[in-house]
Amino acid sequence: QSALTQPASVSGSPGQSITISCTGTSSDVGSYNLVSWYQQHPGKAPKLMIYEGSKRPSGVSNRFSGSKSGNTASLTISGLQAEDEADYYCCSYAGSSTYVVFGGGTKLTVL
Amino acid sequence: QVQLQESGPGLVKPSQTLSLTCTVSGGSISSGDYYWSWIRQPPGKGLEWIGYIYYSGSTYYNPSLKSRVTISVDTSKNQFSLKLSSVTAADTAVYYCARVLLLSHGMDVWGQGTTVTVSS
Numbered sequence: 001q002s003a004l005t006q007p008a009s010v011s012g013s014p015g016q017s018i019t020i021s022c023t024g025t026s027s028d029v030g031s032y033n034l035v036s037w038y039q040q041h042p043g044k045a046p047k048l049m050i051y052e053g054s055k056r057p058s059g060v061s062n063r064f065s066g067s068k069s070g071n072t073a074s075l076t077i078s079g080l081q082a083e084d085e086a087d088y089y090c091c092s093y094a095g096s097s098t099y100v101v102f103g104g105g106t107k108l109t110v111l
Numbered sequence: 112q113v114q115l116q117e118s119g120p121g122l123v124k125p126s127q128t129l130s131l132t133c134t135v136s137g138g139s140i141s142s143g144d145y146y147w148s149w150i151r152q153p154p155g156k157g158l159e160w161i162g163y164i165y166y167s168g169s170t171y172y173n174p175s176l177k178s179r180v181t182i183s184v185d186t187s188k189n190q191f192s193l194k195l196s197s198v199t200a201a202d203t204a205v206y207y208c209a210r211v212l213l214l215s216h217g218m219d220v221w222g223q224g225t226t227v228t229v230s231s
Contacts, residue, residue, distance in 0.1 A: 036217040038158070045207055045224050046150075046158065051217030089158050093216045099171050100160040100216065 003028065003101035004090055011109040017078040020106045022090030023071060028101055030071040034093035037066060037075045040105075041086045049088075050075060077108070085110040113138035115208050115222035123202075123229050129195040133208030133222060140189045141166045146211035148218060149182060149193045151204040159204075163211060164191055198229045 005023040012018040022035065029035055033053045038046035048057050050066035053073060063078045073092070077084055090103040119131035133147070140147060149161040162172040164182045172180050181194040195202060206227055210220040 034216050036215070038218070045221040046218070047221070048217050048219045051212065051219070052215045055215075057217075057219060091158075091160075091216075091218075098174060099163070100173070102158045102160060105157040 003094070003098075004092060004103035006088075006090060006103040006106045008104070009107045009109065011111055012077075012080045013111045014080050014082065016080050017076060018080060018108065020075045020077075020088055020090075020108070022073040022075070022092075022103050024073070024092055024094075024101070025071055027098070028071075028092040028094035029068065029073050031095065032093045033068065035066065035068060035073040036091045037064075037073075038089045038091065039084075039086045040089065046089065080110055082110050084108060113210060113220050115210065115220060117206060117208050117222045117225040119225060119227070121226055121228060123198055123227060124231050125199055125229055126197055129193070129198050129202060129227055129229070131193045131206055131208075131225065131227070133191050133193075135189045135191075135210075140184065140191065141186050144213050146171075146213060146216075147184065147191045148209045148211045150207045150209060150218070151202075152207070152224075153201075153204045161193065161195075161206075200229050203227065203229045 035053045037050040040046040054066040065076045089105045094101045123129045146163040148163045179196045184191040205224040207224045208222045209218040
């Protein structure tokens with residue numbers, strides 16, 4: 001059982017927007033603005049899409065955005081494209097004894 | 112452009128020690144701006160953080176694996192390594208190494224991953 005809770009799957013049609021939630025606790029997501037999001041295509045290594053909750057690394061499309069409210073972080077993908085179909089994982093810093101926790105992952109299907 | 116490459120045996124027997132190395136190219140592992148991390152992914156499952164190391168040798172481990180994990184760094188070879196002892200079939204996974212932004216803990220560069228199977 002993962003420390004952070006994500007929906008197992010979400011889906012959307014091309015051009016639509018979807019949001020993936022990531023629920024933690026006051027010991028991780030709620031206490032630190034250090035949530036990151038990763039995209040993973042089958043058989044590939046994860047790719048950093050969002051860090052520090054809402055920052056995008058260079059080269060990541062501005063269709064990807066992150067936010068946080070309380071103990072829940074969210075990843076929003078706007079203008080869905082076929083290439084966005086992948087697994088998405090959230091990750092949070094969790095303090096100086098646990099350090100890092102991942103969510104269980106969400107499979108995004110572009111219909 | 113920094114690249115990471117995992118290497119090590121693809122098959123380990125139960126109760127033995129899994130040993131992997133991550134070689135960093137295109138940048139120095141001694142940069143003070145990063146941690147260096149190991150993450151694993153069992154077949155069909157999600158990501159699990161194993162631990163970090165800083166170039167100075169400071170280590171940070173997943174509490175659930177801490178008793179079996181050792182991460183070390185060799186700055187002269189620009190490499191860091193993972194040892195996981197007393198392995199079982201549950202340790203079968205793709206093992207990734209990654210560079211971690213020091214302040215944000217975002218893992219911004221990943222190796223391609225290496226599959227390790229625990230079986231007799």
